Amino acid sequence: MKYDFDKEINRLNTNSYKWDLMGEDYLPLWVADSDFEVPPAVTERLKKGIEHGIYGYFLTGNEIYDVLSLWFKEEYGAEVPGKRWIKLLPGIVPALAVASNIGGGKSIVNTPNYCNLLEAPETAGNVMIRVPLRNDNEYYTIDFEALEEKITEDTKVFYLCNPHNPVGRVYTLDELKKVSEFAKKHELIVVSDEAHCEVVFEGEHIPFFMVDDYAREHSITLYSNGKLCNVPDLILAFAVIPNKELKEEFERLGYAFGEEHILNVEAGIATYGESKEWKKQLISYLKANRDYLENELKLRFPRAKVVHLESTFLEWVDFRSYGEDVNADFFKENARVFLTDGEDFGGTGYVRINFATRRAILTEALDKMERALAERLK
Numbered sequence: 124m125k126y127d128f129d130k131e132i133n134r135l136n137t138n139s140y141k142w143d144l145m146g147e148d149y150l151p152l153w154v155a156d157s158d159f160e161v162p163p164a165v166t167e168r169l170k171k172g173i174e175h176g177i178y179g180y181f182l183t184g185n186e187i188y189d190v191l192s193l194w195f196k197e198e199y200g201a202e203v204p205g206k207r208w209i210k211l212l213p214g215i216v217p218a219l220a221v222a223s224n225i226g227g228g229k230s231i232v233n234t235p236n237y238c239n240l241l242e243a244p245e246t247a248g249n250v251m252i253r254v255p256l257r258n259d260n261e262y263y264t265i266d267f268e269a270l271e272e273k274i275t276e277d278t279k280v281f282y283l284c285n286p287h288n289p290v291g292r293v294y295t296l297d298e299l300k301k302v303s304e305f306a307k308k309h310e311l312i313v314v315s316d317e318a319h320c321e322v323v324f325e326g327e328h329i330p331f332f333m334v335d336d337y338a339r340e341h342s343i344t345l346y347s348n349g350k351l352c353n354v355p356d357l358i359l360a361f362a363v364i365p366n367k368e369l370k371e372e373f374e375r376l377g378y379a380f381g382e383e384h385i386l387n388v389e390a391g392i393a394t395y396g397e398s399k400e401w402k403k404q405l406i407s408y409l410k411a412n413r414d415y416l417e418n419e420l421k422l423r424f425p426r427a428k429v430v431h432l433e434s435t436f437l438e439w440v441d442f443r444s445y446g447e448d449v450n451a452d453f454f455k456e457n458a459r460v461f462l463t464d465g466e467d468f469g470g471t472g473y474v475r476i477n478f479a480t481r482r483a484i485l486t487e488a489l490d491k492m493e494r495a496l497a498e499r500l501k
């Protein structure tokens with residue numbers, strides 16, 4: 124069966140954060156939410172749950188853990204022994220906040236980075252030491268020298284985003300081993316946010332807990348089905364924590380996470396266990412959108428700096444060679460295209476373009492942006 128990702132679906136007036144925040148005058152290519160219908164298996168499982176019509180306290184059975192263990196085995200060759208290593212979560216963001224309390228010290232993180240990854244630990248009352256990634260012509264790498272310079276004795280947690288939103292890197296085994304060595308040297312726990320691991324176009328995603336012995340025993344690796352399967356509001360998120368004491372500590376600190384909900388778990392089983400072909404086809408649609416967008420940006424805005432994404436559906440672009448103020452606000456006011464401002468990610472001046480949408484919308488947005496800039500340059 125071929126899935127139709129070009130199908131028109133109106134999302135206006137559906138209480139969609141992405142579409143209804145700004146309303147019909149704007150094309151929304153901002154928050155990391157996609158415009159595709161969910162995999163059919165999700166709808167089937169939800170229907171079954173709803174038809175039963177009773178929503179009493181839910182007993183989370185083994186099925187979800189078995190599905191996740193099989194997913195790890197098939198995707199990464201990893202042996203993840205269900206509940207022993209997995210903690211189900213209400214979302215990645217609350218886990219990012221809670222993890223910063225481990226060890227009672229500061230945390231260290233690279234910028235630019237996913238806004239909530241930067242802010243959740245701070246909101247939880249902890250200090251984040253921000254260290255820029257190295258940028259060589261829009262190819263970003265972890266700058267270990269800069270990390271060594273900035274780290275303090277009381278730093279306890281390293282936050283990694285892999286694949287990295289917003290710079291689109293899929294870190295190599297060599298890079299991840301260096302992260303693990305750095306963490307070992309400074310006795311850090313690594314919190315690895317792998318929310319985008321299912322959207323990989325180039326390279327090979329390696330779960331952090333698989334990198335080496337230190338990584339296995341000193342990491343909290345976070346996942347959710349929100350991104351590729353577009354169920355951020357019906358999320359199944361989870362942490363993999365192989366070390367027993369660390370898992371117990373995380374669960375103690377995260378007591379208020381509460382229990383899981385029946386429909387989220389059903390959707391989790393459908394997305395991780397029953398949607399392989401749908402995901403494969405969507406990744407190929409997204410890859411074509413990435414190629415199209417990167418090409419069109421280069422043709423239409425030759426002076427812009429465009430990242431070549433290895434992963435994620437979030438393009439990272441610097442238009443400032445056209446004027447310091449050619450940023451997200453500029454395109455919002457002049458093109459009525461709503462993008463994410465890089466400032467939110469510690470990447471001043473950049474914009475982030477979400478291309479997980481129908482190709483026709485992407486083309487319309489590019490046309491509007493091109494016209495607005497041409498008008499400006501007149």
Ligand SMILES: Cc1ncc(COP(=O)(O)O)c(C=O)c1O
Nearest residue numbers: 155214215216237288318347349
């Ligand atoms: C890197 C990263 N982590 C986490 C999230 C959100 O995770 P969740 O919706 O599971 O809380 C996002 C959403 O864009 C993200 O980009």
